[in-house]
Amino acid sequence: MAQQVFINLPVHDVQKSQSFYQALGWSSNPDFTDENAAAIVISDTIHVMLLSHDHFRRFTPKAIADTTTTAAAIHALSVEAPELIDDLLDKALEAGAEEGAPQDYGFMRSRAFNDPDGHPWEVMWMDPIAATGDWEAVQAKYPQAPVE
Numbered sequence: 001m002a003q004q005v006f007i008n009l010p011v012h013d014v015q016k017s018q019s020f021y022q023a024l025g026w027s028s029n030p031d032f033t034d035e036n037a038a039a040i041v042i043s044d045t046i047h048v049m050l051l052s053h054d055h056f057r058r059f060t061p062k063a064i065a066d067t068t069t070t071a072a073a074i075h076a077l078s079v080e081a082p083e084l085i086d087d088l089l090d091k092a093l094e095a096g097a098e099e100g101a102p103q104d105y106g107f108m109r110s111r112a113f114n115d116p117d118g119h120p121w122e123v124m125w126m127d128p129i130a131a132t133g134d135w136e137a138v139q140a141k142y143p144q145a146p147v148e
Contacts, residue, residue: 011116014036028041067114069118
């Protein structure tokens with residue numbers, strides 16, 4: 001079995017957050033969803049657990065960050081083609097997300113949004129040639145790319 005990633009997010013309103021993430025095209029797993037939590041399935045290996053603040057506190061003694069004013073983490077999700085960035089961002093914005101700053105280096109492109117609780121997400125695509133680390137090939141294909 002492949003390793004799985006579970007991103008646990010404290011949210012003010014589980015149902016509102018669940019509806020937001022479903023509007024992105026992601027599904028909920030009803031086996032792990034109730035009034036305290038919603039299990040969002042992004043893929044077979046990536047899941048987001050939306051937890052009410054009271055429920056989230058059961059897992060950590062730390063204070064919950066106010067993500068409307070503080071960045072605790074940026075959750076980055078890759079897509080297979082650059083046009084899929086815009087597809088997902090359009091859905092997020094239509095569902096009420098706040099758009100963040102885009103980035104475009106030619107070989108890597110991203111757009112960002114904040115969910116209803118202020119959790120930042122980045123949707124990104126990277127040309128497979130860049131993933132190899134062959135910066136000479138990247139520079140040849142994308143001469144405007146910054147040199148690492």
